[in-house]
Amino acid sequence: GAGVSQSPRYKVAKRGQDVALRCDPISGHVSLFWYQQALGQGPEFLTYFQNEAQLDKSGLPSDRFFAERPEGSVSTLKIQRTQQEDSAVYLCASSPSQGNTIYFGEGSWLTVV
């Protein structure tokens, strides 16, 4: 596809369940970002990859959150032992190696019940 693709679009998880959210960036994009957006708030940075290297994970809220991009393309954000406060939209974005345009996917809506 032409844009950033995320799956699942919607996920309901029981508290304590593990979830995995997938991101397919735009083909050839080197940089990949994960953001968390709570209702009525702006996106909050979670982590950043350049190719397969995770260069910045300063925004991950706890060690329950883990992200990987093993082959430098598709990325997975994993949340272990989900809690209610993890309910949010998780946005993935990618950008080319040069330039400052970051393109976002439509997000994965996570509800923890």
Add this chain to the structure above:
Amino acid sequence: QKEVEQDPGPLSVPEGAIVSLNCTYSNSAFQYFMWYRQYSRKGPELLMYTYSSGNKEDGRFTAQVDKSSKYISLFIRDSQPSDSATYLCAPGYSSASKIIFGSGTRLSIRP
């Protein structure tokens, strides 16, 4: 203090009005300044970006950056109902690095 402060609104104006959206930021290291538009249940889409201080115009939209006062503005002329969305200011440190978002201003244009 948050790195980026933005009035959340909501802001409601009649069609055709000029809209002014503003942000302030605290980190003088920011070099790139973006405005994103986000429709309900969609991801943010880049509207405009500027590098350092100055103005940039694109159709009905004008972005202004004043680095001396750490103030970012977006002006929308001849506003249309289709402009109704949440507008997010987003400064960044360098090309293709992480960007920091404001909380977003919800804008509604009344027909």
